[in-house]
Amino acid sequence: MTGPAHIFDKPNRYIGKPEPRADAARLLQGRGRFVDDEKLPRMVHAAFVRSPHAHAKILSIDTEDARTSTGVIAIYTGADLAEHVTPYVGTLTHMAGLRSAPQHPLAMDVARWQGEPIVMVVATSRALAEDACELVDVDYDELPAAVDSETALDADTPVIHPEFGSNLAWERDVIAGDIDAAFAAPGVHVVEREFRFGRHTGVTLESRGTLCDYDPSEDQLTVYYSGQAPHMMQVIFSKHLGLPEENVRVISNDVGGSFGIKIHTYGDEIATAAAAKLLRRPVKFIADRFESFVTDIHARDHIVKAKMGITGAGTIVGIDFDDLTGIGPFSMYPRTSAIECNQVLNLTGAPYVMENYRAKGRVVFQNKTLMCQYRAVGHPIAMAIADGLLEDAARKIGMDPVALRELNLMADDSYPRTSATGMKLDDLSHKRALRKLTEIMDYQGLRADQTEARKDGIYRGIGFVSMVEVTNPSPMFYGIGGAPIASQDGATLRLDAGGALHVSSSITEQGQGTNAILAQVAAGVFGVDLNRVKVTTGDTATTPYGGGTWASRGAGIGGEAMLLAAQALKDQVLEVAGVMLQTGVEKLDIRDGAVTDLEGNERLPLADLARTVYYRGNELPNDLNPELIATRHYRVTDFPFVFTNGAMAAHVEVDTATGFVKVLHFWAVEDCGRVINPLLVDEQIRGGVVQGIGGALYEECHYSPDGQFMNATMADYMVPMASEMPDITIAHIETPTKTSVLGAKGAGEAGTGGAPAAILNAVNDALSPMGASIWQMPMTPERILTVLDKAAE
Amino acid sequence: MSRSIDIKLRVNGENVSATVPARLNLVDFLREELCLTGSHVGCEHGVCGACTLTVDGDTVRGCLMLAAQANGKEITTIEGLADSGQSTALQAAFTKRNALQCGFCTPGMLASALGYVNAGGAADRDAIRQHISGNYCRCTGYQSIVDAICDVIEETRT
Ligand code: FES
Numbered sequence: 016m017t018g019p020a021h022i023f024d025k026p027n028r029y030i031g032k033p034e035p036r037a038d039a040a041r042l043l044q045g046r047g048r049f050v051d052d053e054k055l056p057r058m059v060h061a062a063f064v065r066s067p068h069a070h071a072k073i074l075s076i077d078t079e080d081a082r083t084s085t086g087v088i089a090i091y092t093g094a095d096l097a098e099h100v101t102p103y104v105g106t107l108t109h110m111a112g113l114r115s116a117p118q119h120p121l122a123m124d125v126a127r128w129q130g131e132p133i134v135m136v137v138a139t140s141r142a143l144a145e146d147a148c149e150l151v152d153v154d155y156d157e158l159p160a161a162v163d164s165e166t167a168l169d170a171d172t173p174v175i176h177p178e179f180g181s182n183l184a185w186e187r188d189v190i191a192g193d194i195d196a197a198f199a200a201p202g203v204h205v206v207e208r209e210f211r212f213g214r215h216t217g218v219t220l221e222s223r224g225t226l227c228d229y230d231p232s233e234d235q236l237t238v239y240y241s242g243q244a245p246h247m248m249q250v251i252f253s254k255h256l257g258l259p260e261e262n263v264r265v266i267s268n269d270v271g272g273s274f275g276i277k278i279h280t281y282g283d284e285i286a287t288a289a290a291a292k293l294l295r296r297p298v299k300f301i302a303d304r305f306e307s308f309v310t311d312i313h314a315r316d317h318i319v320k321a322k323m324g325i326t327g328a329g330t331i332v333g334i335d336f337d338d339l340t341g342i343g344p345f346s347m348y349p350r351t352s353a354i355e356c357n358q359v360l361n362l363t364g365a366p367y368v369m370e371n372y373r374a375k376g377r378v379v380f381q382n383k384t385l386m387c388q389y390r391a392v393g394h395p396i397a398m399a400i401a402d403g404l405l406e407d408a409a410r411k412i413g414m415d416p417v418a419l420r421e422l423n424l425m426a427d428d429s430y431p432r433t434s435a436t437g438m439k440l441d442d443l444s445h446k447r448a449l450r451k452l453t454e455i456m457d458y459q460g461l462r463a464d465q466t467e468a469r470k471d472g473i474y475r476g477i478g479f480v481s482m483v484e485v486t487n488p489s490p491m492f493y494g495i496g497g498a499p500i501a502s503q504d505g506a507t508l509r510l511d512a513g514g515a516l517h518v519s520s521s522i523t524e525q526g527q528g529t530n531a532i533l534a535q536v537a538a539g540v541f542g543v544d545l546n547r548v549k550v551t552t553g554d555t556a557t558t559p560y561g562g563g564t565w566a567s568r569g570a571g572i573g574g575e576a577m578l579l580a581a582q583a584l585k586d587q588v589l590e591v592a593g594v595m596l597q598t599g600v601e602k603l604d605i606r607d608g609a610v611t612d613l614e615g616n617e618r619l620p621l622a623d624l625a626r627t628v629y630y631r632g633n634e635l636p637n638d639l640n641p642e643l644i645a646t647r648h649y650r651v652t653d654f655p656f657v658f659t660n661g662a663m664a665a666h667v668e669v670d671t672a673t674g675f676v677k678v679l680h681f682w683a684v685e686d687c688g689r690v691i692n693p694l695l696v697d698e699q700i701r702g703g704v705v706q707g708i709g710g711a712l713y714e715e716c717h718y719s720p721d722g723q724f725m726n727a728t729m730a731d732y733m734v735p736m737a738s739e740m741p742d743i744t745i746a747h748i749e750t751p752t753k754t755s756v757l758g759a760k761g762a763g764e765a766g767t768g769g770a771p772a773a774i775l776n777a778v779n780d781a782l783s784p785m786g787a788s789i790w791q792m793p794m795t796p797e798r799i800l801t802v803l804d805k806a807a808e
Numbered sequence: 809m810s811r812s813i814d815i816k817l818r819v820n821g822e823n824v825s826a827t828v829p830a831r832l833n834l835v836d837f838l839r840e841e842l843c844l845t846g847s848h849v850g851c852e853h854g855v856c857g858a859c860t861l862t863v864d865g866d867t868v869r870g871c872l873m874l875a876a877q878a879n880g881k882e883i884t885t886i887e888g889l890a891d892s893g894q895s896t897a898l899q900a901a902f903t904k905r906n907a908l909q910c911g912f913c914t915p916g917m918l919a920s921a922l923g924y925v926n927a928g929g930a931a932d933r934d935a936i937r938q939h940i941s942g943n944y945c946r947c948t949g950y951q952s953i954v955d956a957i958c959d960v961i962e963e964t965r966t
């Protein structure tokens with residue numbers, strides 16, 4: 016189905032326009048409301064004693080001195096809270112075979128990663144709570160740790176959950192065609208590489224935090240939550256604290272970045288809610304930066320042995336790989352920690368026509384921080400495997416990497432179709448995206464420049480990626496497996512007496528501009544000025560029920576719900592107007608805050624209509640029951656996900672003396688369907704690219720062999736800074752998805768998913784004259800020098 | 809550790825007297841005691857720049873200075889910059905360029921940008937990138953921030 020043209024073309028449309036965000040002003044004046052900005056009467060503060068060991072038996076806990084420390088209100092151990100909080104297990108039924116053990120908010124008798132919360136201290140200030148933590152004496156018996164994922168399954172590695180008999184959490188094989196026969200066929204070249212993707216983490220600038228308030232008179236828990244999925248957390252607090260769902264209210268005001276970090280069940284946050292309930296007063300917990308590093312979920316940490324077969328003429332015959340990933344000691348609740356590996360198995364090579372495919376994924380437990388879904392889940396790995404091998408193969412057969420892609424990318428007119436792994440694909444534009452990319456970057460010019468520069472001993476490289484991104488997930492993502500995670504979202508619009516719209520939505524704002532695009536859709540489709548729309552999101556008590564903002568679903572799913580609700584409200588208002596004006600509704604429209612005729616001549620201001628309805632109903636016929644409020648919900652049907660595609664390129668310079676990589680420029684052509692607001696989407700894609708560059712060049716959680724996180728400070732864990740980042744050129748192709756009227760797909764994760772592969776390819780292109788190549792991220796100067804030295808030997 | 813110190817200072821043009829624990833840092837004092845929550849805390853050790861504010865006209869890290877050291881000083885936070893109109897041009901440019909997403913880095917970024925603009929910094933992208941490299945932003949690609957600062961410099965100097 017395609018939308019009636021007038022939604023997108025009428026005079027006061029806003030969809031597609033670079034409207035600045037209304038809520039920018041608040042944030043620019045220091046008037047944001049982040050969790051740590053909230054203060055409540057009688058509020059107290061939590062701090063945690065955390066395990067200094069990666070794996071240790073807790074022999075005893077002595078809290079006596081701490082209890083008498085200044086300002087201390089309460090101290091809880093794992094056993095104390097276990098009486099009030101039921102344990103949780105991070106498994107889902109559709110991830111067949113996935114195992115994990117029950118988790119408690121505070122460790123019970125064994126600590127399984129450095130940083131795991133052991134004891135909670137509540138005091139009148141955070142500083143006093145920390146002072147008391149110093150006085151808690153925990154006696155540990157340090158156990159040998161399973162740290163390295165490569166040895167996690169070895170017989171002499173300690174088994175973290177003895178009841179499972181091994182450290183294997185999950186495994187899956189995906190097979191299509193006959194890869195062995197394809198690789199053995201005459202004239203087929205096989206390239207083979209071992210990829211290593213370092214562990215990294217989200218580093219939201221605002222650390223995780225929560226303020227929980229409990230009112231025993233109404234058995235009501237109110238949680239101020241820095242996160243992405245308020246309704247999911249409502250269920251989790253309800254279920255594990257034994258409260259009726261309707262007695263839990265979760266409020267997310269301003270959220271200082273999330274990127275998938277703030278969408279999971281963290282023991283310290285659950286403990287904070289439990290303490291609020293037990294103490295019958297507000298308790299605040301704000302993670303400090305060290306706590307963020309050692310407890311926020313980590314991601315990636317994959318070792319992949321991969322092969323690609325290609326004919327001399329450049330046809331890809333198949334991909335074969337084995338992915339091993341370490342997820343920490345538990346699978347995260349409730350989304351599980353097998354999803355990233357699953358995405359790698361599903362998405363690798365998805366842009367390319369390919370008959371033969373074999374992939375094995377193994378997910379193992381280890382004594383490190385838990386791993387789970389961080390921005391672009393699995394995508395950077397999947398894209399780097401396929402496009403890294405593709406460019407390696409291009410070098411091998413002496414073919415230009417763009418020409419090789421042209422040959423193998425799925426044709427733009429070949430959809431709907433499936434990928435080798437069975438993913439349903441539609442409305443993609445790989446070839447157009449690649450052509451547009453090579454145009455805007457002046458590919459031939461850059462190649463000429465590269466050749467010239469090499470003569471002067473300057474090694475520049477150009478690297479590409481053609482990618483897909485999973486967006487707008489359907490119930491097949493989580494709901495089907497039993498997770499309390501809504502796949503549909505709702506929107507409500509109310510016409511107020513003054514002619515303004517009050518709208519609310521179950522998707523959430525973490526800086527993407529959610530509220531801005533909701534207002535644009537509402538104003539444009541209904542027909543009022545943008546500044547007459549007030550938006551409410553992030554509150555389980557006042558918004559429709561829904562999933563929130565993650566997996567690049569906000570605009571596509573929440574935006575469509577808003578569009579449908581705006582149309583419904585418009586129909587309702589026109590029905591009233593038709594009666595009041597004694598005119599057929601087919602002759603009326605709403606524009607600029609007034610009911611008009613089809614030529615746009617004003618017939619009745621909306622405020623007059625609304626005031627009549629609300630104040631002077633006596634002027635209306637008795638059988639007219641006007642509804643000036645409408646709610647609609649939307650979910651994706653027919654497809655498990657709505658895929659987007661993009662083509663990206665990096666231009667880098669490698670200093671062969673220092674190993675230092677400078678990214679000179681980056682280009683991204685993205686097809687996220689209909690663009691609702693280019694101003695917002697462009698910078699969001701850039702931010703995603705920068706996180707992808709971070710993963711490719713800088714970011715890594717370093718662990719010692721005994722499981723100590725060695726660089727858990729902002730000074731030691733390197734996130735990209737302004738001076739290191741290139742200018743990033745963004746261009747769009749708009750192939751609206753046919754699954755909705757709005758036609759919007761997600762865009763939030765593309766940059767993070769695609770940039771690492773493009774950077775990898777660019778670096779290897781730069782290194783190719785030396786016969787060197789690198790397959791490990793981050794590509795640090797030291798690692799680059801190592802591969803250069805090896806090539807020189 | 810419970811030692812307290814009496815301080816007198818001016819914050820956003822108002823006189824403030826307080827008795828503060830010796831170990832309390834300036835940004836926590838402003839946030840907790842004065843409820844000026846516009847200054848943010850991202851790392852507490854001088855790396856991220858989220859706590860950047862103005863002390864006697866200089867751009868400083870609020871987490872690296874003790875409240876006690878602010879005795880006798882003139883502090884301007886993001887709230888003060890906004891109310892006095894000092895940051896009006898930057899606010900407009902940040903809005904127009906969408907130079908913020910979550911907004912957590914924004915108050916510190918604005919204070920740093922204002923320091924650059926007021927010191928007569930050039931509309932030179934590399935120089936601006938260098939200057940704001942002590943302010944981490946995890947959401948934007950920094951490009952829109954650089955664009956916004958350039959805009960303000962170009963507008964005020966032409
Ligand atoms: S909080 Fe002061 S620099 Fe990060």
Ligand code: FES
Pocket residue numbers: 220271272526907908909910911912913914944945946947948
């Ligand atoms: S806008 Fe989120 S950290 Fe800069």
